[in-house]
Amino acid sequence: MAGLATWVLALFYLSLALQVVVVCYLLSRKLWLVYPGQSAYFLVNVLQGCVLIAAYRRWGYFDRRTQLAGWGSEILVLVMRAWAIADICRLLLGRYRGVWGLAWRLLLVLGLSLVGYSIVAAGRVWNQAVLKANIGLELSTLLILVVLFLFARHYEIVASPAVRALALGFLIYSSFTVVNDKILQQWLVSYIPRWQLFSTLPFIFCVGLWFWAVRQPVAKTAAALSVLPRDVYYALAPEVNLRLRLLNERLLRLWNPEAHRP
Amino acid sequence: MNLLFLLPIGALVLLLVGLFLWSLFGIRKKPLNQSGITELEGKEQCHATHCPQIRQALDPADFAYLAAAGGAKLARNVRRERRRVVNDYLVALRGDFDHLLRLARAIAVLSPEVVAVHEFERLRLTLEFQWRCRLIGLRLMLGAATLPQVSGVSDLVSHLAVRLENTLKELGERAALAAELASSLDRRNLNTV
Numbered sequence: 001m002a003g004l005a006t007w008v009l010a011l012f013y014l015s016l017a018l019q020v021v022v023v024c025y026l027l028s029r030k031l032w033l034v035y036p037g038q039s040a041y042f043l044v045n046v047l048q049g050c051v052l053i054a055a056y057r058r059w060g061y062f063d064r065r066t067q068l069a070g071w072g073s074e075i076l077v078l079v080m081r082a083w084a085i086a087d088i089c090r091l092l093l094g095r096y097r098g099v100w101g102l103a104w105r106l107l108l109v110l111g112l113s114l115v116g117y118s119i120v121a122a123g124r125v126w127n128q129a130v131l132k133a134n135i136g137l138e139l140s141t142l143l144i145l146v147v148l149f150l151f152a153r154h155y156e157i158v159a160s161p162a163v164r165a166l167a168l169g170f171l172i173y174s175s176f177t178v179v180n181d182k183i184l185q186q187w188l189v190s191y192i193p194r195w196q197l198f199s200t201l202p203f204i205f206c207v208g209l210w211f212w213a214v215r216q217p218v219a220k221t222a223a224a225l226s227v228l229p230r231d232v233y234y235a236l237a238p239e240v241n242l243r244l245r246l247l248n249e250r251l252l253r254l255w256n257p258e259a260h261r262p
Numbered sequence: 263m264n265l266l267f268l269l270p271i272g273a274l275v276l277l278l279v280g281l282f283l284w285s286l287f288g289i290r291k292k293p294l295n296q297s298g299i300t301e302l303e304g305k306e307q308c309h310a311t312h313c314p315q316i317r318q319a320l321d322p323a324d325f326a327y328l329a330a331a332g333g334a335k336l337a338r339n340v341r342r343e344r345r346r347v348v349n350d351y352l353v354a355l356r357g358d359f360d361h362l363l364r365l366a367r368a369i370a371v372l373s374p375e376v377v378a379v380h381e382f383e384r385l386r387l388t389l390e391f392q393w394r395c396r397l398i399g400l401r402l403m404l405g406a407a408t409l410p411q412v413s414g415v416s417d418l419v420s421h422l423a424v425r426l427e428n429t430l431k432e433l434g435e436r437a438a439l440a441a442e443l444a445s446s447l448d449r450r451n452l453n454t455v
Contacts, residue, residue, distance in 0.1 A: 098376035105378075135271075142278045149285035154385065155371050156364070164286060171282055175275050182271050233373035237380040240366040245387055 005193060011200040016049040018207045026214060034218050037087030038166065038210065041080040048073040071130050078137060082111070085141060085170060089148055091163050096155070098233065103151055107144060114140035131185045138174040138181070145171050165213035169206040176202040349402055356395050363388060 023042045026032050032039035051073055055066040089107055093100040118136025122129040145167055152159060159167070180198045184191050329337035366384065370376050 098373040
């Protein structure tokens with residue numbers, strides 16, 4: 001295949017083989033019911049890999065049609081990735097009905113805003129736009145994961161090892177992709193061989209991490225949780241907030257007595 | 263090869279990764295669940311009740327008497343020692359406050375629905391409280407804060423504890439009554455719908 005070094009090709013096949021193993025494992029253990037987003041993401045990744053191999057063989061690496069196929073199929077992969085990340089959110093917070101109700105709305109608004117901004121800010125020059133949009137989308141992934149886990153930390157919700165590993169995988173991959181794409185954006189063609197290497201190697205590591213994650217016992221990720229009567233929250237939340245507000249006013253007066261003197 | 267162009271985006275990525283790792287591995291407390299709530303309810307709010315002793319610890323009249331009877335050096339030593347005690351008290355008070363906040367969070371976590379306005383307000387107020395408490399601690403260290411101010415803080419914390427305990431007790435009684443009613447309906451084989 002013209003334009004691809006042998007070792008890059010070897011890594012590409014290795015990554016594809018690993019993903020096929022993960023997809024087979026998910027399907028054979030019926031784990032796609034637990035991880036529907038992740039399963040769809042791996043499956044689409046495998047399909048994209050097959051399409052890319054076919055395109056490389058037929059048109060060569062630098063052909064415009066190959067690049068169109070590559071970046072075009074990337075849109076579908078990104079949609080599946082969004083689903084996979086939504087799955088992580090659900091796995092982490094889904095058990096806590098009240099908090100989950102608040103979190104998914106917040107994350108959806110944040111996600112849509114970030115994605116919208118990434119696309120708009122990417123501009124209209126094809127070569128630059130795709131890369132810029134990709135960097136923006138990877139940063140959005142990072143930000144969503146950070147907000148999700150800050151949310152969980154605020155409510156002292158401990159993630160299971162499987163959820164941690166899944167999230168960590170996406171975080172590592174997105175971080176590497178942002179930096180890698182930024183360098184490519186700057187140096188363009190001269191960086192392509194190294195860009196291929198630095199996008200494939202972290203991905204292989206992450207697929208390994210995800211494989212480890214989906215092999216963890218399912219019961220730990222989906223234990224049922226009993227809830228308190230609705231009244232408890234509505235009775236206590238305003239009470240706590242009122243006291244906190246009073247306390248803060250008192251503290252403010254204490255810190256700056258002059259400002260509050262009538 | 264100049265890699266300076268990577269600096270802003272690299273710093274942003276590092277910041278986000280750092281925040282992620284902090285939130286992922288930072289939780290050391292026991293996760294909140296229903297048994298956790300019972301434990302939190304059972305734990306006594308003891309520090310706020312020591313306010314009278316602490317108030318006396320920095321009473322200006324007390325220091326005036328010490329300075330007159332034992333000399334300025336003794337008064338200075340006692341003042342330093344008592345300020346340390348008050349500082350510890352402030353830390354303990356913050357612990358009581360955190361305990362109450364944990365209870366409120368546990369209730370939010372186990373509630374079938376939460377109100378965004380209440381949650382964000384609590385987050386904002388908590389941040390404000392933490393910040394101001396640190397500032398008061400600093401003023402105390404520099405010798406600028408007085409005890410009536412500190413006691414004002416403790417009064418609010420203890421009021422909150424009492425009100426929360428009463429509400430929880432009331433809710434517990436209501437839940438027990440509902441359970442009793444349900445079981446008596448069951449025994450009579452009645453359909454409530």
